[in-house]
Amino acid sequence: EAQLVESGGALVQPGESLRLSCAASGFTFGKYWMSWVRQTPEKGLEWLADIRQDGSEKLYVDSVRGRFTLSRDNAKNSLYLQMDNLRVEDTAVYFCARDVGISKTTNWWFDVWGQGTMVAVSS
Amino acid sequence: IVLTQSPGTLSLSPGERATLSCRASQSASNYVAWYQQKPGQTPRLLIYASSTRATGVPGRFSGSGSGTDFTLTISRLEPEDFALYFCQQYGNSLYTFGQGTKLEIK
Numbered sequence: 001e002a003q004l005v006e007s008g009g010a011l012v013q014p015g016e017s018l019r020l021s022c023a024a025s026g027f028t029f030g031k032y033w034m035s036w037v038r039q040t041p042e043k044g045l046e047w048l049a050d051i052r053q054d055g056s057e058k059l060y061v062d063s064v065r066g067r068f069t070l071s072r073d074n075a076k077n078s079l080y081l082q083m084d085n086l087r088v089e090d091t092a093v094y095f096c097a098r099d100v101g102i103s104k105t106t107n108w109w110f111d112v113w114g115q116g117t118m119v120a121v122s123s
Numbered sequence: 124i125v126l127t128q129s130p131g132t133l134s135l136s137p138g139e140r141a142t143l144s145c146r147a148s149q150s151a152s153n154y155v156a157w158y159q160q161k162p163g164q165t166p167r168l169l170i171y172a173s174s175t176r177a178t179g180v181p182g183r184f185s186g187s188g189s190g191t192d193f194t195l196t197i198s199r200l201e202p203e204d205f206a207l208y209f210c211q212q213y214g215n216s217l218y219t220f221g222q223g224t225k226l227e228i229k
Contacts, residue, residue: 019175047218107172111177113167
C-alpha cells in the first residue's frame with residue numbers, strides 16, 4: 001500500500017526557517033511527480049509546489065516562489081520542503097501528495113496523501 | 124483559474140441525493156478531480172478525470188461535466204458521506220482547489 005508520512009512541522013517565529021520531510025513507502029517513489037499542498041480553515045487547500053521524478057523540474061505557486069525550495073532524494077524515498085523567511089500566513093497543515101495524470105494534458109490529480117504536519121508561525 | 128464550489132454548505136438527510144457544483148473561472152481544463160475530507164483526516168480521492176471513480180469508491184458517487192461546469196453527485200447519502208468535499212483542476216502548470224462544500228446532516 002502506498003503511504004506518505006510527513007514530519008518536521010513546528011512552531012516558529014516570523015522570518016525563521018523550517019524543513020519538512022515526507023517519507024514514501026509502498027510504491028516506486030522515483031517514478032512519480034510529487035507535490036506539497038497546505039490547508040487552513042480560512043483558505044482551504046492550496047497547492048504549493050511540485051517536482052519532477054528526477055528533480056530536474058520544479059514548479060511553485062506565486063505565494064511561496066523564492067521562499068520555499070522543493071527537493072527530493074529518490075535513494076531515500078524522500079521529499080523535502082525547505083521553507084525560509086516564514087510568515088504568519090504560512091501557518092497551516094502541510095501535506096505531501098503523489099501526482100498522477102496523463103503526460104502533456106491537464107488531466108492530473110493527487111491519489112495518495114500523507115497525514116499532514118502542522119506548521120505554526122507566530123511571534 | 125478560480126474554482127467556485129456551491130453551495131458552501133448542503134444540509135440533507137441520509138437516503139437523499141446530493142448534488143455538488145464546481146465552476147471554473149475559465150476553461151483551462153476539461154478535467155476535474157473530487158476529494159472527500161472528514162474532520163481530522165487527510166483528503167481522499169473520489170473522482171478523477173471528471174467522471175472516473177477512484178479505487179474503492181462506492182458506486183453511489185458519480186462525477187460529470189466539462190468545460191467550466193462540473194458536478195459531483197451522491198445518489199443516496201449514507202451516514203459516512205457527511206464530510207467536506209473539494210474539487211481540483213490542473214492548468215497553466217499549477218493546481219487549483221475549490222473552497223469546499225460542507226455536506227452536513229439535516
